[in-house]
Structures are given as C-alpha cells and as structure tokens.
Amino acid sequence: MMRLQAIPSQHASIETVRTAFHDLVLPDSLLQTLGCVINSRRSLFLTGMAGTGKTAVAERINAALPGAIWIPYAVEIDGQVIRVYDTHNHRKISDEMTPAEYDRRWVLIERPLVIVGGELTLENTDLVWSSASRFYEAPFQMKSNGGTLVIDDFGRQRVSPQELLNRWIVPLERRVDYLALNTGKKIEVPFEQLVVFSTNLSESDLADEAFLRRMGYRARVEPPTxxxxxxxxxxxxxxxxxxxxxxxxxxxxxxxxxxxxxxxxxxxxxxxxxxxxxxxxxxxxxxxxxxxxxxxxxxxxxxSHSFASEKRTTGELRTTGELQLQTEPLEL
Known part of the structure; x- marks a missing residue:
C-alpha cells in the first residue's frame, strides 16, 4: 500500500517546481536538480554555508509532491501494536475531501514533512515502547513514509554522522527498514520517503566517498549575487x-x-x-x-554601545536665574 502511494501520480515539471519554490530566489540549475530529486524520490545531500537557505529549500521540496496518502492509525504484529498516526507530524485531510466509505482503520493525510535536527539520537530511529499505554510509538522515519524526511544541521546531532549513515545505508538503497520489538523479533517496514540531508559542514568530514556515491543527488546552495x-x-x-x-x-x-x-x-x-x-x-x-x-x-x-558614540549629552542646559548647569553622564 505504502509503496504504491509513495510514487506521485503526476511527475513534477519545471512549472510545478517553480510554483513550489515561488517565494525563494534560486538559480534554474538548482531548480532542475530539485525537480529530478522529486521525480526520482532519491535522497539529496544539500550543502552550503550557513544562511544560504538550505533549510528553506529542504522544507519546500515536500510541497512539490502532489496528492494525499492513506496511512494506518496503527499496525499490529504478533499481538504488538505500533502507533503510526501522529497529529504532530500528520495533517489530516478535511472530511469534505475524504470519501464517504472507507476502512476506518486508515486515515487520509497530506504527504508528511518530518524535520529532525540536533536533538536526534540513534535511539530515536527505533521503536519506542510505552509501558503505560502498552504499545510502541513508530520512529520518525516510519512516520515520514510517503512524504519527505529532512535531517537538518546534519553532523550536529547527538550521534556521530557515521553511525547515523551506517544505520540508514541499507534502507536508503533497498527502500526497507528493519525495526526490533522488545521480544527480539525483527520486522520489515517500508522506507518510502524522500530523504534530505542538510548541512553547512564539509562533506569529507561527514561521510566517505563510498556513502556519498549512494546518495541520489548532491547539491550546494551558494550565496546570492x-x-x-x-x-x-x-x-x-x-x-x-x-x-x-x-x-x-x-x-x-x-x-x-x-x-x-x-x-x-x-x-x-x-x-x-x-x-x-x-x-x-x-x-x-x-x-x-x-x-x-x-x-x-x-x-x-x-x-558596541557607548556614550562616546552618541553625539549628544544626557544633561540639558538649564537657566535658573543667574546660574547655568550642564550635567555630564557618569562614565564607568
């Protein structure tokens, strides 16, 4: 189901890409690369100095992915429940746009955009068990299926970039991820999202050439003219x-x-x-x-803020009969 929905019903064109990025000023060559990324759904390694708009570009990629998708509220495996739907990361389509008859175990949502930054740890990529609720919470990459996953400020997480890349090298290639239940059983789940790594650090400090070759696309955002x-x-x-x-x-x-x-x-x-x-x-x-x-x-x-830089005095000339006084600021 997720694999079928992950591919947009319509390919992106230069017009749809321009529309998605209409509020940004970007060179045509970058728009072309982004269009290829959107259509292929391959990962993107986005680099550039701080303040050049990498995060803004990464956030708008999802807007170029048309259509809504169905996701389950939760999935059950061997009696273990994993909650998928999350009101923080998923935006439900209005009832007017939802078919009257459908399986109520599913919910129609906009393509999700999940952004994680410096707070990311390796534990966040696995299932989280809630002893109080007696169910698992799906990791963020599972919740981003069918949409876009942005790893912002890559290289500044509380886990080394090499460990994180090693964790996802297989999912990025095979489009499947493997999660472990408390019982020790491994389950296979779809890894059907467009992954964007955004960083202002040097590529050579984050990943070796072998991993960079596995990246679908690489682009550098340059400062504006x-x-x-x-x-x-x-x-x-x-x-x-x-x-x-x-x-x-x-x-x-x-x-x-x-x-x-x-x-x-x-x-x-x-x-x-x-x-x-x-x-x-x-x-x-x-x-x-x-x-x-x-x-x-x-x-x-x-x-710097100093009294010397202000070409005025805080005191005023006051006339009181025969005496004129001018007060000066106390300089410490």
Missing part, C-alpha cells in the same frame, strides 16, 4: 508592507562593500525584521531608510 540579493530584499519588504526606494537599496549594498561582508540569502529577511521592530518601537511609518538600515545593521551584525 547582488542582483539576487536585491530581488530577495524586494520580495521580503513587500510581504512585510515596508516601503523602500533605490537610494536605500544602494546604501545597503554599499554597507556590504565597505565591510567586505559576504551576502547571505537569510539576511534581507533578518534585517527587515529588525527594521520593522525599530519602526514599531519609535512609532514611525514602516519604511526603509538609510538611517534605519544602519541601526538594523548594527543590531544584527553587532556593534
């Missing part, structure tokens, strides 16, 4: 309702040039969030200006 950066900035400003002009954009790009700082795809969003915070705090119209950009820049990339 100035033109791509401006397009990301414009889209992010539009969604936040922030006005801007070319003078402000030129000022922002000049800051990068002066500090010789590498542009990253996440920075327009982060800077605009801080600009919004400043406008709300000061009660001003939501607008991007060179002055506000400089304040947001310091808050984002870090800057």
């Amino acid at each position: 100035p033109t791509a950066y401006v397009e990301i900035f414009k889209r992010a400003a539009y969604t936040r309702g922030l006005k801007f002009d070319q003078r402000s954009i030129d000022h922002l790009l000049n800051n990068y040039m002066i500090e010789k700082r590498q542009m990253k795809g996440c920075e327009p969003r982060d800077l605009l969030d801080r600009i919004t915070d400043i406008c709300v705090f000061e009660g001003r119209t939501p607008e991007v200006t060179p002055k506000v950009i400089d304040i947001a820049w310091r808050n984002y990339f870090g800057a």
Whole structure:
C-alpha cells in the first residue's frame, strides 16, 4: 500500500517546481536538480554555508509532491501494536475531501514533512515502547513514509554522522527498514520517503566517498549575487508592507562593500525584521531608510554601545536665574 502511494501520480515539471519554490530566489540549475530529486524520490545531500537557505529549500521540496496518502492509525504484529498516526507530524485531510466509505482503520493525510535536527539520537530511529499505554510509538522515519524526511544541521546531532549513515545505508538503497520489538523479533517496514540531508559542514568530514556515491543527488546552495540579493530584499519588504526606494537599496549594498561582508540569502529577511521592530518601537511609518538600515545593521551584525558614540549629552542646559548647569553622564 505504502509503496504504491509513495510514487506521485503526476511527475513534477519545471512549472510545478517553480510554483513550489515561488517565494525563494534560486538559480534554474538548482531548480532542475530539485525537480529530478522529486521525480526520482532519491535522497539529496544539500550543502552550503550557513544562511544560504538550505533549510528553506529542504522544507519546500515536500510541497512539490502532489496528492494525499492513506496511512494506518496503527499496525499490529504478533499481538504488538505500533502507533503510526501522529497529529504532530500528520495533517489530516478535511472530511469534505475524504470519501464517504472507507476502512476506518486508515486515515487520509497530506504527504508528511518530518524535520529532525540536533536533538536526534540513534535511539530515536527505533521503536519506542510505552509501558503505560502498552504499545510502541513508530520512529520518525516510519512516520515520514510517503512524504519527505529532512535531517537538518546534519553532523550536529547527538550521534556521530557515521553511525547515523551506517544505520540508514541499507534502507536508503533497498527502500526497507528493519525495526526490533522488545521480544527480539525483527520486522520489515517500508522506507518510502524522500530523504534530505542538510548541512553547512564539509562533506569529507561527514561521510566517505563510498556513502556519498549512494546518495541520489548532491547539491550546494551558494550565496546570492547582488542582483539576487536585491530581488530577495524586494520580495521580503513587500510581504512585510515596508516601503523602500533605490537610494536605500544602494546604501545597503554599499554597507556590504565597505565591510567586505559576504551576502547571505537569510539576511534581507533578518534585517527587515529588525527594521520593522525599530519602526514599531519609535512609532514611525514602516519604511526603509538609510538611517534605519544602519541601526538594523548594527543590531544584527553587532556593534558596541557607548556614550562616546552618541553625539549628544544626557544633561540639558538649564537657566535658573543667574546660574547655568550642564550635567555630564557618569562614565564607568
């Protein structure tokens, strides 16, 4: 059942891929690779420096997988119950879209997107027994069947990347996983999901060439060019309702040039969030200006805060008859 549903009814095209990634600015070559990944359902090893949008890309791959799938609420093996359906990872299709007559042991859901990060341990990949409820909880890879499994920040888990890769080298090749019951019995379950490994670490530090050859696809997300950066900035400003002009954009790009700082795809969003915070705090119209950009820049990339940097004094000149006083801040 799961193997039949794992293959989407329609192949992805460049148009459907563009639609799935419409809110991201990506090169056509990467969109083509992602389209091949989606159609083949082979694993993807996604690398790149921090802040280039790897996680955003990985999360949107699932949106390009059309259709809904049926999964069992639970499965029973030799009297042992394994719960599969999970409201945290599975989104049930509305009753209006569900057939009137169907086997009530099954539930119709959207293709699941399961994301795990630094909290992952090797124990999480096995069945978890609940002595209170007297049933097993399916591991996250089993719950991601028919959808997408994203291993985010790969290499920063509480288990070594080599151990995790050794655990999944057979499932990735054969599309089956083996889980153990408390009785010691091994059971075979489908491993029918698209697996994405996302990392900003070096490939050579995470896996040997033998394993990398078993990866379906490998892609590196590069930092944006100035033109791509401006397009990301414009889209992010539009969604936040922030006005801007070319003078402000030129000022922002000049800051990068002066500090010789590498542009990253996440920075327009982060800077605009801080600009919004400043406008709300000061009660001003939501607008991007060179002055506000400089304040947001310091808050984002870090800057020292001292009285010397403020070209004003905290005291005021006061006239009381014949005496004028000026107070100075106490410098510690």
